[in-house]
Amino acid sequence: MDSLLQVFVICIFLGSVVGFLAGLLGIGGGLIIVPALLYILPSVGISSAQLTQVAIATSLASIILTSMSSAAAHHKRGNVPWELFKPIFPGIVIGSLASAFVSEQISSDDLQQAFAIFVVLMAVQMAFPFKVKTGGSMPSFALLLVISTVIALIAGLMGIGGGVLLVPFLSYCGLQMRQAVGFSSVTGMLIAVSGTVGYVIAGFDVPNLPEGSFGFIYLPALLGIIISSILFAPLGVKAASNWPTPVLKKLFAGLLVIVGLKLLFS
DSSP, rough: OOHHHHHHHHHHHHHHHHHHHHHHHHTHHHHHHHHHHHHHHGEEETOOOHHHHHHHHHHHHHHHHHHHHHHHHHHHHOOOOGGHHHHHHHHHHHHHHHHHHHTTTTTTHHHHHHHHHHHHHHHHHHHOOOOOOOOOOOOOHHHHHHHHHHHHHHHHHTOOSSSSHHHHHHHHHOOOOHHHHHHHHHHHHHHHHHHHHHHHHHHHOOTTTTTTEEEOOOHHHHHHHHHHHHHHHHHHHHHHSSSHHHHHHHHHHHHHHHHHHHOOOT
């Protein structure tokens, strides 16, 4: 089988797993997609010098449709405090756009190490979630701009939507959890779109990317993930009402720790 077609088929399977687990456990797909692509993409000739950037960029692009769907659903339920949009929007766009160009200045190996540490930390949080104290107040416009820029930058560098960082921060500032999650779904969409644009622009002049690349985004992998994840996410949501999700979340967190440590020491 042609390697390009092979990656497409494998990523259809990957997308089905990502979609199902996202619906079942309520997790972002980036923590699954990036490690998987780090193992899959070398088969199509993506060099180690660009591998991590391509995996992260493709993960970000795959988040766009799912985050749009989530943002629309939260908006319909009145869970999005749009008044926060004005101070946070500029930072989200600046940080996520900048992430692509910052990633170019980091070696692929160093970026993989940073991602591995991030995966382990997120796995620990998933298994033993900390409770954020609420009751605080929203910071000033300037501080919100800085914090949202940093969150979007980290999210763009890790190939995630940023909810794991933004939701605890908004909860700490006194926002109700449903509003924090709803607003995070909107910013996740912005991070995915802006980050994707940044990685496309940053990757245009990079030599030796394989056929099927659009900037740093590898389209065959992206299409395979999107096609199946959209179909399988509702099945995961349905299963969540019957399956022991707290137990499964801890088991999955254990798997993420193993994956993160393997990436860290590979």
